């Protein structure tokens with residue numbers, strides 16, 4: 314019985330911790346994504362000719378940003394927009410956009 318109780322407490326703490334880490338990741342991603350909103354719109358829903366990134370997969374966004382950084386993907390502005398972000402920041406931004414409801 315005591316073991317079961319300890320296990321329950323342990324599991325509860327682990328789940329709470331994972332949830333907090335995920336929430337923190339998403340809010341850091343949200344802050345970083347603010348600079349994208351000027352062109353891509355809130356939540357990535359672009360208003361005009363700029364491609365929308367709303368609901369694009371995290372994998373697609375990560376790959377696109379790396380290709381913009383490396384100059385492998387044709388770009389008018391994204392080359393210098395993507396420059397300067399670390400892999401970790403790109404992951405956070407991509408996770409944020411792909412998680413929009």
Ligand code: HEC
Nearest residue numbers: 348349351352363364366374377388389390391392394406
């Ligand atoms: C100054 C305006 C501007 C800003 C700011 C901007 N973008 Fe872009 N984005 C564009 C334009 C324009 C394109 C089309 C490619 C090009 O011409 O550079 C594009 C293309 C993209 C694409 C490829 C979409 C597709 O379907 O091919 C992704 C992904 C993207 N942007 C992500 C981002 C992210 C993430 C940020 C913030 C870190 C960001 N952009 C900030 C203007 C902008």
